[in-house]
Amino acid sequence: MKVKYFAWLRQKTGVAEEDVTLPDDVRTVQHLVDFLSRRSPRHAEAFSEAKIFGAAVDQQVVQFDASIADAREVAFFPPFTGG
């Protein structure tokens, strides 16, 4: 599965996107956050920020309890600040 990071999540993790192979017990977005947090100290720091961030599964914005079963791509990003 592909994981994408935007804005300060990309800066903190140091990667724009990466491929991950997930164990069977990683079934939701929150599980994925916990799993990725163990990937490197930079990931741990990015995801341990008190700051709020959002997620999208296959380009649809979701809540953290959403399933990632069969997902091709999960993205993490800060709240949008366009306009």
Add this chain to the structure above:
Amino acid sequence: MTVRLQREDFDVGAEIEALTRGTPRIGAVVSFVGLVRDLHVREGYHRDAVQALTLEHWPGVTEKALADIEAEAQQRWPLDATLIVHRYGRLEPGERIVLVLTASPHRDAAFDACRFLIDWLKTKAPFWKLEETPVGDKWVEAHGDDDAAAQKWEKK
């Protein structure tokens, strides 16, 4: 019914002309133009000078989000034409960031739809702003005011 994402600047007059040409039933065009400010007020007290900002987006997904927002406006109001142009990349204070145009036979729909589009665009389309300030680069945080403005348009 057009959405454009581009690095380059836009000409407001030319865009209005292009939007309305050939549609004489249009009686009103409302425009919103967002500019880069040279000062960022955070939480009402902390002020930083802004030397430039860089707008990041999510290619493909940002365009889709803008098109969805535009389609929602089309559903809610009798609009003859709409245009959203959003720039990305590095911009300096005074530069134009975003243009929203709405056109309708009468002004009410154009005014309301324009306000709706900019309010929703700010919170529902994937863009992120990185500001260059004298004390270093800072990611712009989401504003409660913007969320409240977008929330006003949620259907009860």
